[in-house]
Amino acid sequence: MLNRADVAVVTPWFPTDDHPYRGAFVQAMADAVAPRCERVTVYHTEMWTTRMPRRARGSAVRALEALTPTALRGRHTPAGVGVVCAPYPVRPDLSYSEYALCHERALRVALRRRPLAADLVHAHTGIFGGWAALHNVRPGTRVFVTEHATFIDKIVREPRARAMYDTVLSRAAGVFAVGEGLRTTIAEAFPHHAHRLGILPNAVRFDLPRDLPVSDLRRWLYVGSIIPRKNIFALIEAFARCRERDSALTLTLVGSGALYGRTWRLAKRLGVGDAVTFRGAVGPEAALALLREHDLLVHPSQMETFGMTLIEAVAAGMPVLATRCGGPEETLAGVEHMVGELVEVQAGPDALVDGYWRLRDRFPHGLDLARAATDLAARYGYAAVAEAHLATWSGTGGLDVAPMAEQAVR
Amino acid sequence: MTAPHVLFVATGGDRHLGVWTESRRVVTGGGRALVLLDHADAWPGKPLHRRVKVVETSKLEKRHWPRRAANLVLFRGPAWLLRAVGRGRLADPAGRMLTAYQDQVASRVQRLVVLPVYRALSRTSRARLINRHVLSKGPFDAVVVSDPHGLRDVAALVRANPDVFHGTRVSFGLAYDSEVGPDPHQAVNRDGR
Numbered sequence: 001m002l003n004r005a006d007v008a009v010v011t012p013w014f015p016t017d018d019h020p021y022r023g024a025f026v027q028a029m030a031d032a033v034a035p036r037c038e039r040v041t042v043y044h045t046e047m048w049t050t051r052m053p054r055r056a057r058g059s060a061v062r063a064l065e066a067l068t069p070t071a072l073r074g075r076h077t078p079a080g081v082g083v084v085c086a087p088y089p090v091r092p093d094l095s096y097s098e099y100a101l102c103h104e105r106a107l108r109v110a111l112r113r114r115p116l117a118a119d120l121v122h123a124h125t126g127i128f129g130g131w132a133a134l135h136n137v138r139p140g141t142r143v144f145v146t147e148h149a150t151f152i153d154k155i156v157r158e159p160r161a162r163a164m165y166d167t168v169l170s171r172a173a174g175v176f177a178v179g180e181g182l183r184t185t186i187a188e189a190f191p192h193h194a195h196r197l198g199i200l201p202n203a204v205r206f207d208l209p210r211d212l213p214v215s216d217l218r219r220w221l222y223v224g225s226i227i228p229r230k231n232i233f234a235l236i237e238a239f240a241r242c243r244e245r246d247s248a249l250t251l252t253l254v255g256s257g258a259l260y261g262r263t264w265r266l267a268k269r270l271g272v273g274d275a276v277t278f279r280g281a282v283g284p285e286a287a288l289a290l291l292r293e294h295d296l297l298v299h300p301s302q303m304e305t306f307g308m309t310l311i312e313a314v315a316a317g318m319p320v321l322a323t324r325c326g327g328p329e330e331t332l333a334g335v336e337h338m339v340g341e342l343v344e345v346q347a348g349p350d351a352l353v354d355g356y357w358r359l360r361d362r363f364p365h366g367l368d369l370a371r372a373a374t375d376l377a378a379r380y381g382y383a384a385v386a387e388a389h390l391a392t393w394s395g396t397g398g399l400d401v402a403p404m405a406e407q408a409v410r
Numbered sequence: 411m412t413a414p415h416v417l418f419v420a421t422g423g424d425r426h427l428g429v430w431t432e433s434r435r436v437v438t439g440g441g442r443a444l445v446l447l448d449h450a451d452a453w454p455g456k457p458l459h460r461r462v463k464v465v466e467t468s469k470l471e472k473r474h475w476p477r478r479a480a481n482l483v484l485f486r487g488p489a490w491l492l493r494a495v496g497r498g499r500l501a502d503p504a505g506r507m508l509t510a511y512q513d514q515v516a517s518r519v520q521r522l523v524v525l526p527v528y529r530a531l532s533r534t535s536r537a538r539l540i541n542r543h544v545l546s547k548g549p550f551d552a553v554v555v556s557d558p559h560g561l562r563d564v565a566a567l568v569r570a571n572p573d574v575f576h577g578t579r580v581s582f583g584l585a586y587d588s589e590v591g592p593d594p595h596q597a598v599n600r601d602g603r
Contacts, residue, residue, distance in 0.1 A: 017583060018428030050424045050558040060558040063565035067555065072581035074588035084590055085582045089558035110590075256427075281427065 004038040005393060008118035010136075012103055012128040014044040014083065020283040021223075021255065025148065025178075025202040025308050026124050027284060031079035032203035032382035033389050041082040041118070045106035045132055047099065049092040060089040065109055073110070086110030096127055096154065096161035103132040111136055120393055125149050126175065127161060130168040142173035144392060146200050147182060150229070150305055156189045169193040174392055176200035181326040182305040200392060201331070203385035204311040206377040210292040213317055217356075217363055218248050221294035221318075223287055223309045224301070226257035231300040231323070231345070233259075233266055238300070238349035240270035242356050249275060251298075254290055256281040291316035296359075300352055301325045302345050307332075311380050314339050314373050319363065321355050331380070335372035414441040414551040416584070417544065419567075421467055422559030423452030429556045430456055432584040437461040446544055448559070465547075470539045471528070480524045484516040537566040545574055552579040 009030050013023025026042070034040045052060065064087065073085040088106035090099070107116075115138040122144045123129035130145040137143060145168060155161045169175055169190055176198045177183035187194035220239060224230050232253075243249045253263070253276065260278070267276040282290070287309075291297065297313035297320045304327035310320050311331055319340040322328045329342055336342050343355035378384055416436045420429045430453075433443040437459050444463045447453075458464060471477055489508055496504020529536070540563060553575070555564045568575045581587070 016428065017431040017585065018425045020427075020431075048424065048558050050422055052422065052558055056562070057558065060561045063561040066565045067561065067568070067580060070580065070589075071555065072579055072586045072589060073583075074590040075586045076588075082588075085586055087561075087582055089561065 004036075005390075006038045006119045007033065007040045007393075008116050008121045008133075009040060009042040009124070010045065010107060010116075010121060010129040010133040011042060011124040012045055012047070012132075013124065014042060014046075015283050016044075016046065016085075020281045021287060023124075024284040024287070025306070027077060027081070028203040028205070028308075028382075029122075029124075029146070029385065029389070030081040031077060032386045034079050034081050036386050036390055038119075039082065040080075041084060043084050043086055043107055043110060043116075045086045045088065045103040045110070045128070047090045047102060047106070048087045050089050051092070052089065057089050057091070061105075061109075064089070068109055068112060084110055096151075096158050097164055100127045100131040100161065100164055103128045104135045107132040107136045116141065120144065120173075122146065122389070122393075123172075126168040126172075127155055127165050130172060130175075131164055134168060134171050142393075143171070144174045145172045145176065147175065147177045147186060148202075148305055149182075150303055152182070152185050152189060162189075166190060166193075169196065174198060174395065176392070178202055178306040179327050179330045181330060198392070200388055201380050201385060202306050202308050202311075203382050204308065204315055204376070204380045205288070206315045206373060206381045208288060208292070208316065210317045214295045214319065214364070217296045217319065217360055218246065218250065219293075219295040220249065220251040220298050221254065221290060221296065221313075222251065222298050222300075223254045223290070224299070225255050226253065226259045226263055228259065229302050230257075231302050231347070232263050234347065234349045234352060235298055235300040236263060236266050236270065236272070236276070238298075238352035238356065239276070240267075240272045241349055241353050243272055243275060245357075250277070251275060252277045252279055252290065252294060254279045254282055254287060288312065288316065291318055294318065296321060296340075298352070298356075299323065299328065304328060310339075311376055314369060314376055317369050317373070319359065319367055319369065321352065321359055323351070332372075332376075335375050337366075338368040338372040340367065412440075415548065416441060416443050417548070417550040417553045418443065418445045418556050419553060419560035419564050420556035421446055421448045421563050422557045423447055423449065424557040424559070426453050426456065428583065430458060432554065432556075433462045434459045435584065444544070444547060444550075446540065446560075446563070463547075465544055467536070467540065470543050471536070474539060476528055477524075480520070480528070484520055484524070485512065488512075488516070537563070537570045540567060541571060541574075545571065548574070550578055552581060552584070554584055555580065555582055 011023060011026045014026050015024055030040050030042050075083050086106045088102050090102045116136050120142045121133045121137055123133040124146050126145050126147050133143045155165050178201055183197050183199055187197055222235060226232050239251045267273045291313055297318055299310055299322035301323055302325055304325045307327035310322055310328050313320050321341050323345045324342050325345050341355040341359045343351040418429050418433055429445060433445055436443040446465050448467050450464050450466050488511060492504045492508045555561055
C-alpha cells in the first residue's frame with residue numbers, strides 16, 4: 001500500500017469566495033486523503049470569465065504572468081491541504097477543447113512553466129484537470145483521473161474535445177468515474193478504453209452528528225445549483241402543493257444559478273414566497289451546518305453522476321426525498337428505504353408530492369437513518385475513500401506519460 | 411494584522427460574489443475596504459456592504475481632460491450652439507435636431523471612436539488616474555486582484571509604482587495568504603515567507 005506520498009491534485013473546481021460550493025467534492029477528496037499522505041497540494045485552475053476583447057484578454061494573461069511570481073496565491077484548508085490558485089482569463093463561450101487548453105495554460109502559468117514536482121497527480125475531470133495535468137508533469141509521473149462531469153455526451157459530440165478526451169484516457173495511469181452510471185457512459189463513448197475504467201466514489205464526512213434527531217419533516221432543504229438540470233421548478237410546485245395540506249412547511253434553497261430569479265418569481269406566483277428562503281451559494285461548512293438545521297433534503301434533479309448532498313444528508317441524520325436520476329439509486333443502493341423515498345424523474349411535481357406523503361406516513365419508524373449512515377460510511381466515509389485512493393495509487397497499472405510531458409512542458 | 415485596509419481591484423465587475431463576500435468580511439472584521447470598479451451599476455442586485463467604499467474608474471476617466479475636451483466638442487458645444495440659435499419659433503426644431511444629433515451622431519462617435527481611442531492611448535494615464543485617486547487613499551495592507559481587468563490594472567500599478575507596492579500584499583483572493591515559490595509544489599507555506 002502506498003503511504004506518505006506527495007500528491008498533487010489538479011482540478012477545475014474548488015470552493016472559493018466567488019463559487020463557494022463548486023468542487024466541494026474535490027475538497028472532500030483532498031481532505032480525506034491528506035492524513036495518509038506526506039503532502040497534498042491542490043492546483044485549482046480557475047477560469048475567470050470575461051467579455052474582454054481578444055487583445056485585452058491577451059494583455060490580461062501577460063499581466064497574470066507578471067504578477068504570478070510575487071502574488072499571494074496559496075492557502076491551506078483546515079485539514080492542512082495546500083491550495084494554489086491558478087486563475088486564467090477566458091471568454092465565457094468557449095468550446096470544451098478550448099476550455100481544456102485554457103486549463104492547461106492556467107496550470108503552466110501557475111507552475112511558472114516548470115513541470116509538477118509531485119510523486120503522483122490525481123486530476124478531476126478528464127477534459128479539464130486530466131488534460132492540464134498530463135501536459136504539465138515530469139516524464140514518468142503517474143496521472144490518475146476521477147471523472148464527475150455530467151457533460152460527457154457533449155464532449156463526445158465535439159470532435160476535437162473527443163480526441164483530447166481519448167488522449168487523456170490513453171495516457172492516464174488510471175481513470176475512474178464516481179459511479180457506475182457515469183462509468184458506463186464513458187465506456188459506451190470510448191469502448192476501446194472500457195477495460196481501463198474504474199470507480200472511485202466521492203468522500204463524505206460522517207463525523208458531524210446533529211444535536212437533536214429530526215422530529216418531523218416540515219423544514220425542507222434543497223442544496224445545489226439553480227439550473228434547468230436540477231428540475232427546480234418541479235420542486236417549487238411540489239412544495240406549493242404539499243403546503244396546501246400542511247401550512248407549516250418551509251423550504252430553504254441553497255445555491256445559485258441561471259434560474260434564480262425565475263424560481264423566486266414562481267414561488268411568489270404560487271403563493272409560497274413567504275415560506276421559501278433563498279440562501280444563495282454557501283461554502284461546504286455552511287452547507288453542512290444547514291443540513292443539521294433542516295428536516296428533509298429534497299433532491300429533484302433530472303441527472304446526477306453521484307448525488308453527494310444525499311449522502312451528506314444521511315450523514316447528518318436527515319431523511320431524503322430524491323429522484324432516480326442516475327447517481328442516487330446507485331449511491332443509496334441497499335439503504336434507500338432506510339433513508340427516505342426515491343421517486344421517478346418527472347418534469348412535473350406529482351412524483352415528488354406522492355413521495356413526500358408516503359415518506360410522511362412511514363416517518364420515523366419506517367426509516368433507519370443510523371444503520372444507513374453506518375453502511376454508507378463504510379462506502380463513502382473519509383477513511384474508506386482515502387483507502388480506495390491509496391489502493392489505486394499503489395497499483396502497478398497505467399501508462400508512462402513521458403512523450404506527452406516532454407512535448408508539453410517547455 | 412489589525413484593521414487591515416484592503417483594495418479590491420475588480421474593474422471589469424466580472425466576479426461579483428467573490429468581491430461582495432471578501433469586502434464584507436474585511437469591514438465586518440473591523441478593517442477598511444475599497445473596491446475599484448469601472449461602473450458601480452454593473453452589480454445592481456446585491457449591493458456591497460455600506461461600509462465598503464467604491465471608486466468608479468469610469469467617473470475618474472470622465473473627469474480626465476481628454477474626455478472633458480471630447481465631451482465639450484461632441485456634446486456641450488453643439489448643445490450650446492443649437493440653444494443659442496434655437497429661440498422663439500426655432501426652439502422646437504432646434505430641440506429635435508439636438509436630440510437627433512446626440513442620439514445618432516455624438517453618442518456613436520463617443521462609443522465607437524472616442525472611448526476606444528482614449529483607452530488605447532491612455533493606458534498609462536489610466537494607471538496615473540488610479541494612482542492619483544485610489545492609491546492616494548492608501549496605504550493599503552493588501553491589494554486583491556479580483557477579475558481579469560484587475561489583472562491588467564494591478565500589473566500596471568505595480569509596474570508604475572514599485573515603491574508604493576513594496577511591502578503591500580498582492581493576492582488573487584483574500585483567502586490566499588501564502589507565497590508560492592518557483593516550485594509551487596514544494597513551497598506553499600502558511601506564513602508567507
